[in-house]
Amino acid sequence: MNILVTGGAGFIGSAVIRYLIEQTEHSVVNVDALTYAGNLESLTAVENSDRYTFEQADIGDAGTIAAIFDRHQPDAVMHLAAESHVDRSIDGPAAFIQTNIVGTYTLLEAARHYWKSLQASAPEKAAAFRFHHISTDEVYGDLEGPEDLFTEETPYAPSSPYSASKASSDHLVRAWHRTYGLPVLVTNCSNNYGPYHFPEKLIPLMILNALAGKPLPVYGNGQQVRDWLYVEDHARALVKVVTEGVVGETYNIGGHNEKANLEVVETLCDLLQELVPAEHSYRDLITFVQDRPGHDLRYAIDASKIERELGWSPEETFETGLRKTVQWYLENCSWWQRVQDGSYQGERLGSL
Structure with a gap:
């Protein structure tokens, strides 16, 4: 297959492309605007x-x-191109509306017209065409009880401008399937982590702050629970869905790793203490800060459908994935240092 990947220079998109090129025979066209989070060095x-x-x-x-x-x-x-940082969506929601909603609409229309042209010129190719929209579990809001899980039928109740914009894009994709027949697939995933993660996100931020001896800011009391999914496990799942998924279906993708944010940070501190011993305890750097507005308390994915129907399950536990992630950041200082000092953008833009 020749697969068009939007947002392929981003965190999850680049993992998908590396998997497609290194582990399959498919070809890839990477479409990326190269905003701040797009990094071709990934x-x-x-x-x-x-x-x-x-x-x-x-x-x-x-x-x-x-x-x-x-x-x-x-x-x-x-389709992975999206603005995805909740804090940025609170500070400036316009870019999220433009990219996640208007951008998805524009892409859907381009795909629809292309698909319609295939129906006339290459009906077999049209019949095999797929539009896979990659989304987030944040569209569901947060969970009530400790045993509750997000399923594919959970009603949408987004809390932030980011999650509301992703919910809107999900609805558009499903409407283009229902109204126009566009052959779509939708996936909603839990929090990803792993190599090449932009340093504004929780896990890489904590790793790099700890190494620099800076405070490790934890929102509120740190008891917000997330289900953590290693990005390379997610990439495998996405390729499985686009190649084997049933048109019109939604698949939730999770890592079976529910952890409170504070537990994640403490585990990172202990890993760093083992791998890069410091005179002080990295845990001493943990600093509690004012909670984020509208902060969801708990997310957790029921991934039984994709496991049952497509045979996918995560290979990494939280412990193995987190160790791989920390070791990657320790061994790839030049990548994140160029992100931190902005040189990954300057040289790139200067060469265009």
């Missing part, structure tokens, strides 16, 4: 493959996106 391992092509484009640019469909004739779309 793709250096595959950028020279003859099955990989990069197109710098904004998914909201209808003319450019239509031309990319026409030029590359993809067999499937994996």
